[in-house]
């Protein structure tokens with residue numbers, strides 16, 4: 688008899704599902720039977736993710752949305768309700784590197800853009816999911832922060848980014864307490880360097896006054912002699928946190944970094 692898949696019948700919203708960690712998580716959760724709602728602001732990216740899920744025999748829909756725009760997030764969950772009538776898992780993962788520059792070179796609009804996407808986007812993704820999650824009677828929310836959220840890279844200029852990632856950890860722990868009575872678990876993954884397209888979202892400036900990427904501690908990951916981790920490794924952790932195997936874990940930041948952050 689075929690073994691039942693771990694997330695059979697569950698519905699998972701995954702933001703940033705068109706690339707990197709979000710895409711790997713979308714494919715992984717779908718393989719375990721979840722119906723995936725793949726969200727990104729790039730239409731082409733998520734259509735590709737959905738096509739790959741369907742080719743592998745899974746079920747998914749694509750919703751194009753900008754996580755920093757409240758009307759988009761409201762419309763997302765209306766679409767989830769209309770299509771599947773329920774929600775069990777939210778992976779609030781989309782994010783950008785944003786501006787990396789010395790503090791006195793960071794313009795307000797650059798700072799604001801990083802905050803709007805990484806922090807306000809997480810708030811909106813989670814806030815508008817709550818009605819459906821509460822209806823389901825239990826749920827799992829997973830947020831992607833970073834090792835930068837708990838330990839700080841030396842002088843890389845990633846001040847705006849790190850501020851949002853630290854705030855995501857505090858956000859996770861606040862709402863884990865608030866939502867415990869609804870049996871909704873909230874955890875936050877803190878990856879170190881992972882091979883993805885994230886560098887494309889970095890706006891580096893005046894790196895002569897901060898460290899060059901080659902000098903970052905990420906170049907010295909102890910477990911792998913400096914080789915970055917993979918999106919699939921993070922996706923495995925997300926699957927675990929989404930599943931009932933993690934039923935007693937909430938409010939927890941988890942590093943996934945080959946001990947990179949121990950060097951910070």
Ligand code: NAD
Pocket residue numbers: 702703704705706707708709726727728729732752753754755780781782783784804808831832833834877878879880881882883884885886888
């Ligand atoms: P990626 O660039 O490969 O993927 C990011 C995805 O988010 C893309 O699909 C992109 O279209 C989407 N996105 C960006 N802004 C959006 C918005 N406003 N609305 C909707 N979608 C949006 O990057 P990744 O490395 O997979 O990043 C995923 C998360 O992991 C981010 O939160 C990032 O900060 C975090 N992270 C990455 C690393 C790393 O080394 N790659 C390390 C630590 C944390």
